[in-house]
Amino acid sequence: MDKPADLAEKTVKTAHPNPGFPGECTFTSEIGNVKMVKKAVVKKANSAIALYDDVRPDHVQVGKRGSESVGIEDLTIPRLSIIQDLSPQKKASKPEYIEGAEAGMLFNSVSNRLYGDTVVFVPCFFRKEYLIWGNRAEPHKFEGFFGAYGTEALAKEALAELPEGPKCEIVETAQHFGLIIDMDASTAEEPVVDEVVVPMSKSKLKISRQLNSLVQMSGMDRFARMYELTGVEAQNKKNQDFYNYAITQRGYTPAAIFAMAEKLYEAVSTGVRNANYDDASGDDTGKAEY
Secondary structure: OOOHHHHOOOEEEOOOOOOOEEEEEEEEEEEEOEEEEEEEOOOOOOOOOOOOOOOOOOOOOOOOOOOOOOHHHHHHHOEEEEEEOOOHHHHHOOOOOOOOOOEEEEEEEOOOOOOOEEEEEEEEEEEEEEEEEEEEOOOOOOOOOOEEEEOHHHHHHHHHHOOOOHHHEEEEEEEEEEEEEEOOOOOOOOOOOEEEEEEEEEEHHHHHHHHHHHHHHOOOOOOEEEEEEEEEEEEOHHHHEEEEEEEEEEEEEEEEHHHHHHHHHHHEEEEEEEEOOOOOOOOOOOOOOO
16 A cells, blocks of 8 residues: 555655765655654775785885885894783784784784794894893882893893882893794795794793704704794793793705895894894793793
8 A cells, every 4th residue: 555645755865974985874764754864884985095905006016215225224123922821912902912813823023923823933143131121020010121231240230220120120031033934925946034033031041942952953054954933832930821932943944045044144143133122012022920
């Protein structure tokens, strides 16, 4: 049966103030003297900018225009860290949050790239440092990074001059500089690698000594062989559960990767390159209680 003319439904769409952009539009339906207001989502038009598209378009070519003055000394070396159960990378409310992060995964501190629980690592240079951190344990509950020093004596001198010294601690840290090989994207002739430093302190010092022993037993350059680093569950002296590294020695480093490792060795050993401490806040930088 047809509706009487005075009950016929009329729908009026209110124009969106920014056509082509996402948002809400209002639709008003009139049935007799009754008005019903509905809202509908306007989806982004196909012509809008794809902010998160990682596929390189044809007009973007490989090059260095605009970065001609960036030298090797202007670059930083990211840290490789393990995500722990309480790491901020797992918490969506934290600025350090990484989507998909799970405890035991390894990640890059600069790019936030998740590597999964295993990487292939080529060690290039080893250095022991003494880092000054805020002591997070009771009763201090103090956070912050206050410098890296080549000897414990130098770190103690610096600590004595710090106003925050009583709330800080010196953490012996083994710094392993090296390359992570992207096994999915690499070939022997055209490798894809990330430069990283793997800091190991406290309970991880045992793993550092194991890696150093394997390297020394080979009797070759530090970067002559590849190693797998895997995040595994472990327990410290306080019976606290955490994730540590497990190390497995693999084959010899291919020539193209060996040459890249040699360059990183020269840059770090001469002081041209160094680890990134600007955002030092991860569980593997020496401030964790593991």
